[in-house]
Amino acid sequence: MNQSDDHGAESESDALLMRLKAVRENIARAALSCGRDPDSVTLVAASKTQDGQAIAPLIKAGQIVFGENRVQEAQSKWPALRALNPSVELRLIGPLQSNKTRDAVSLFDVIETLDRPSLARALASEIQRQGRQPRLYVEVNTGAEPQKAGVLPGEIDGFLLACRADFGLAVTGLMCVPPVGEQASPHFALLAKIASRHGLRELSMGMSTDYPLAIQLGATHVRVGTALFGSRSQR
Numbered sequence: 738m739n740q741s742d743d744h745g746a747e748s749e750s751d752a753l754l755m756r757l758k759a760v761r762e763n764i765a766r767a768a769l770s771c772g773r774d775p776d777s778v779t780l781v782a783a784s785k786t787q788d789g790q791a792i793a794p795l796i797k798a799g800q801i802v803f804g805e806n807r808v809q810e811a812q813s814k815w816p817a818l819r820a821l822n823p824s825v826e827l828r829l830i831g832p833l834q835s836n837k838t839r840d841a842v843s844l845f846d847v848i849e850t851l852d853r854p855s856l857a858r859a860l861a862s863e864i865q866r867q868g869r870q871p872r873l874y875v876e877v878n879t880g881a882e883p884q885k886a887g888v889l890p891g892e893i894d895g896f897l898l899a900c901r902a903d904f905g906l907a908v909t910g911l912m913c914v915p916p917v918g919e920q921a922s923p924h925f926a927l928l929a930k931i932a933s934r935h936g937l938r939e940l941s942m943g944m945s946t947d948y949p950l951a952i953q954l955g956a957t958h959v960r961v962g963t964a965l966f967g968s969r970s971q972r
């Protein structure tokens with residue numbers, strides 16, 4: 738690496754740390770604006786497509802919760818990164834194929850995308866086999882979009898019951914990704930309502946463009962990528 742590259746890397750990580758500070762401030766402001774404790778909201782850094790060089794400065798700055806979309810990508814980069822800080826919490830926020838269940842259970846601390854009975858069955862048997870218990874959220878397809886993963890709002894009560902009764906799984910939260918180009922607030926409100934009906938405390942909702950709104954509607958976890966790392970297409 739020559740000197741100018743070195744400077745480039747340095748200013749890139751400075752910019753990253755400034756964006757981290759800004760996101761943290763926005764989270765605190767949104768929480769306080771509705772009478773919530775800022776510490777009741779966890780920033781999940783959505784680090785898909787980001788390499789170790791982009792992620793390491795965030796870990797050093799105390800960001801320890803990360804969300805990844807793909808099991809394989811996470812497997813290739815996180816074992817080394819976790820060595821920087823063993824308390825890193827890794828979350829799966831993308832769809833999980835049943836044939837990746839084994840790897841997902843061994844790698845992730847939280848799986849946010851439980852969305853069908855066959856996956857519930859596969860997770861239950863892997864959790865039993867490995868004796869490792871990631872926390873589980875159910876993804877809800879709040880907009881009932883045909884191409885999107887997630888349990889339909891009309892089927893969520895039955896699915897949560899089945900998770901507990903048929904598969905012995907303890908679900909602790911819900912997650913959603915509202916439809917692109919629609920107002921997000923009705924989707925966030927719906928997710929919060931379902932969670933409260935089932936006594937679920939954790940709500941993963943809100944991304945770069947709408948996390949302050951999600952916090953006002955009850956998010957405990959916001960998944961922020963672009964606002965932290967910059968635009969993915971630029972890298």
Ligand SMILES: *Cc1c(COP(=O)(O)O)cnc(C)c1O
Binds near residue numbers: 806944
């Ligand atoms: C990429 C991604 C995010 C972060 O999106 P940004 O708009 O970049 O903040 C959040 N949640 C999921 C499921 C994602 O795939």
